[in-house]
Amino acid sequence: MIVIPKEIDPKDLYKLLIGSVLPRPIAWVSSISKEGVPNLAPFSFFTVASTVPPVLCFAPQYSKVEEKNGKTIPVPKDTLANIKETKEFVVNIVSHSLAEKMNQSSAPYAHNINEFEKVNLASKPATHIKPPLVAGSLINMECKLYDIIEIGHGLLGGNLILGEIICIHLNDSVYKNTHIDLDVLDPVGRLSGNLYTTIKDRFELERP
Numbered sequence: 001m002i003v004i005p006k007e008i009d010p011k012d013l014y015k016l017l018i019g020s021v022l023p024r025p026i027a028w029v030s031s032i033s034k035e036g037v038p039n040l041a042p043f044s045f046f047t048v049a050s051t052v053p054p055v056l057c058f059a060p061q062y063s064k065v066e067e068k069n070g071k072t073i074p075v076p077k078d079t080l081a082n083i084k085e086t087k088e089f090v091v092n093i094v095s096h097s098l099a100e101k102m103n104q105s106s107a108p109y110a111h112n113i114n115e116f117e118k119v120n121l122a123s124k125p126a127t128h129i130k131p132p133l134v135a136g137s138l139i140n141m142e143c144k145l146y147d148i149i150e151i152g153h154g155l156l157g158g159n160l161i162l163g164e165i166i167c168i169h170l171n172d173s174v175y176k177n178t179h180i181d182l183d184v185l186d187p188v189g190r191l192s193g194n195l196y197t198t199i200k201d202r203f204e205l206e207r208p
C-alpha cells in the first residue's frame with residue numbers, strides 16, 4: 001500500500017505519523033505568560049537539534065483554528081504564545097513516577113490557568129530564567145529561545161521551537177561520572193493513541 005499524504009484525511013495522517021515515528025521522548029515544557037502566569041504542557045514532537053551550541057527543539061501544532069472575515073486564523077497553544085512573548089522555557093524530563101501528572105497537565109486549560117496548581121505539582125524557581133522548574137523532575141533544562149519556524153498556518157500545522165540550553169539541573173541521584181543513570185531516570189516515551197512506554201526492555205548493539 002502507498003499513502004500520498006495530500007490524499008488522506010489530516011486526522012488519519014496524524015495517526016499514521018505518530019504510529020510510525022515512535023517511541024517519542026517527551027518534553028514537559030514550563031513557560032510563563034507576560035502577565036506572569038506559569039504554564040506546563042507535554043510535547044512529544046521533541047529532540048536534540050545541536051550539542052554545540054546545545055539546542056533542543058519541540059513542536060506545538062495548531063489543534064484549533066478560528067474563521068475571521070473569511071480567513072482561517074490558527075490558535076496558538078499557550079506554550080507557543082508564552083514563548084513568543086517571553087522567549088524562555090524549561091524542558092523537564094518525565095520519569096515514570098511523574099507520568100500521571102504529565103498527562104493531567106495536557107488538558108486544554110485556559111490561558112490564565114496555572115497547570116502546576118491545577119494538577120497539584122510542586123515547582124521551584126529556575127536560576128537563569130523566569131519559568132519555574134518541575135521540582136520532581138530529575139533533569140530540567142533552562143532554555144532561551146533560539147528560533148521559531150512556523151511550518152503550516154492551518155489546522156495541524158506545526159511550529160518548530162528551538163531553544164538554547166543555558167543551564168541543566170541534574171538531581172544528584174541521576175548523574176554519575178558524566179553518565180545519566182537510566183534506571184534512576186526511568187523515563188517514559190509516547191507511543192500512539194493513549195499508549196506510553198518505559199525503557200525497561202533494552203538491548204545493546206556495539207557501534208561499528
Ligand SMILES: Cc1cc2nc3c(=O)[nH]c(=O)nc-3n(C[C@H](O)[C@H](O)[C@H](O)COP(=O)(O)O)c2cc1C
Nearest residue numbers: 041042043044045059060061077078079106107108
Ligand atoms: C504525551 C503527550 C505528548 C504531546 N505532544 C504534543 C506535541 O508534540 N505537539 C502538540 O501540539 N501537542 C502535543 N500534546 C498535546 C498538548 O500537550 C496539549 O495540547 C496541551 O493542552 C497544550 O498545552 P498549552 O496550551 O498549555 O500549551 C501532547 C500531549 C501529551 C499527553
